[in-house]
Amino acid sequence: MARSVAVDAGASAVTGSIHSPRSVLVTGGAGFIGANFVAHLIATDPAVRVTTLDALTYAGSLDNLSSLDGNPRHRFVTGDITDAALVRALLDEDAIDTVVHFAAESHVDRSITGPAAFINTNIVGTFTLLEAARSAWCSAPSTRDARFHHVSTDEVFGSLDAADHPFVETTPYSPNSPYSASKAGSDHLVRAYHHTYGLPVTVSNCSNNYGPYQHAEKFIPTVIRSALGDQPIPIYGAGLNVRDWLYVADHCTAIDAVLRRGRTGHTYLIGGRSERRNIDIARQICAMLDELRPRASGVYSDLLTSVTDRLGHDFRYAIDSGLIESELGWKPAESFDTGIRKTVKWYLANPGHLERATKSAVGIAVSD
Template sequence: MRLLVTGGAGFIGSNFVLQQLLERQDVERLVNLDKLTYAGNPANLTPVEKDTRHVFVQGDIGDSDLIAKLLAEHAIDAVLNFAAESHVDRSIDGPEAFVQTNVVGTLRLLQTTRAYWTKLAPEKKNAFRFLHVSTDEVYGSLRPQDPAFTEETPFAPNSPYAASKAGSDHLVRAFHHTYGLPVLTTNCSNNYGPLQFPEKLIPLMIQNALEGRALPIYGDGMNVRDWLYVRDHCTAIRLVLDRGRVGETYNVGGLNEQPNLAVVDTLCALLDELHPRTDGKSYTTLKTFVADRPGHDRRYAIDCAKITRELGWQPAESFTTGLRKTVEWYLANREWCANISSGKYRQERLGVLS
C-alpha cells in the first residue's frame, strides 16, 4: 500500500502513522502531509524520522497543485484525511478557519483526488480508496435517555467545529454518489491517549495537576462523552480502509460513556497513586468549576454495532486500562508536554524535519 495521510502530525494522525509504519509490513510508502498549525507537532513522528518509507511534506490540503503532485509522484493507493481544525473552543472564537480547512480544504482534496483517480488503470482504480475521518459531534447532543448515535442518526451540529465537519462529511458522500469516487467515512467518539495536544480535557488535566494548577471543569461537570483510546481508533480506521464497504459510514466508539467530572476524578486517583503530591493532598483538591462554554453538548454516545458486525472490530482497551496507559505515557514524557507549553516545539520544527 502507498498511502497519503493528511494531518499526520496531529494527535490521531500521528498515532495512525506510527501504527502503520512500526507495526505493519504492508505499507510501502506513507506520504504524510501536515500544515503544522498549532496542533501539528513533528516531534510526534520522531520514532519514524529515519524510516525511508515515511515522506513528510509540510503543506495544506487546500493546495490542489501540491496534492496532485504527491498523488502522482508517489502512485498513491489510498488517501486518509485526518486534517482538520478540531478544537471546539477555538471554533467558537474564530469559526472562519474551521470552514476554510474542514469544508473548503476537504472539497479541494476531493476534487484533486477525483482527478487523479479517474486516470488510474482499471485495476488500481477499483482498489483505490478515499477515507475521511470525522466525529460524532456532527450528530448533535443526546438526552440522558436517548439511544446512542447510529450511522442513520440525522446530523444536528451545535458548534462551528461540528457544523464544518458535517459539511465535509456531506461533501465526501456527494463525491461518491455524484462521481463514483470510492469513499469511506468514520465518525469517532472522543479520543484520548498519547500525543494529544494539551488543550484537550485529559492531557490538560494531567498537565495542570502535575504543575499544581487548577483543574477547570465546565458547568456541573456532568457532560457525558464516549471515550475511545486512540490506538483502538487507529486499528478501526485501518480495518475500514481494508475491508469497509465503499460509500459506507462506520461509527467508532469506545463503549465508555463517562461524565467529565468522573474522568477528572479517575485521573486524580491515578495521579495520587502514580505520582503523589509532595504535600500529601489528593489532586482532587485542585478541581475548580468554571462557567460552561456556549452551546456545550450534554451527551454523546456511539453505537458501533455496524463496525463490529461487519468488520469484527471491538475496542481492546477499557476506560480503566486506557486511562492508566495514558497517564503513564504523560508522566514518562514530561519534556514533550513542556515543549508544547513553552512553544519550543514550534521553534524546533525545522530541525526535526530537516
C-alpha cells in the same frame, strides 16, 4: 500523467471490496490521531509506504513522528491541504492509491472565537483533496485499486439526553458548533463525490479519543498538566457532561479495518463503549496521580475547580459501534480503565510533550 481507478461515474450503490493500500497519503499526520495512525501503518504492514502531509499548525508536531525518523517507508511533507497544486503533485509523484484524511481544525472553543479557519481547513481543504483524488483516479477505467477514507466526529449528530440511544449510522445530522458544522459539511462533500463521481470513499465518525501525543488543550491532557503543575483543574459547570471515550490505538485499528474491508460509500461509527462524566474522569485521573506521583501536600482532587460553562455546550455524546463490530469484527482492545492508566503513565514518562504543547494551548480546555 493522471492515474485512474476502476470506478463508475455516477455510481451510488454501496459496494464492498478488499482494499490493499500500498502508497498512502495521510493528511494531518503530525497531529494526535494522525501520528498514531501513521506509526500503526508502518508497524503493521511492511508493504505500505506513507506520505504524511501536515501544515504543522499549533496542533501538529514533528516530535509526534520522531519514532519514524530515517524510516525509508515514510516521507514527511510540510504543506496545506488547501494547496491544490501540492496535493495533486503528491498524488502523482508518490503514486498514491489511498488517502486517509485526518487534517482538521478540531477545537470547539477555537471554532467559537474564530470560525473562519474551520471553514477553510475542514470544508475547503476536504474539497481540495476530493478534487485531486477525482482527477487522479477517475479519469478513465482502470484496474487500479484506490480508497479515500474521511475521518470525522460524532459531534456532527448534535447532543443526546441522558436516556437517548447512542448515535448510529442513520442518526440525522444536527451540529451545534461551528466546528461540528464544518465537519458535517465535509462529511456531506465526501459522500457527494461518491454518489456523483463514483469516487471510492469510506467515512468514519468517532467518539472522543485519548492517549499518547494528544495536544495539551484537550480535556484529559489539561487535567494531567494542571494537576502536575499544582494549578486549578478547570471543569465546565458541575462536570456532568458525558462523552464516550476511545483509546487512540483502538481508533487506529478501527480505521485500518474500515480502510481495508469497509464497504465503499458507507459510514462506520467508532466508539469505545466507555461513557463517562467529565467530573468522574477528572477524579479518576487525580486518584491515579495520587498513587503514581503524590502531591507534596494534599490530594490532586483538591485542585478541581468549576468554571463558567462553554456556550452551547452539548450535554452528551455516545456511539453505538455495533455495525463495525458485527460487519468487520472490530472491538476496542482497551477499556477506559486500562487505557486511561496507560495514558497517564505515558504523560508522566514524557513530560516534554505537555510542556511543548502547553505553549500553544488556547486558554483552558475542560471538555472536548
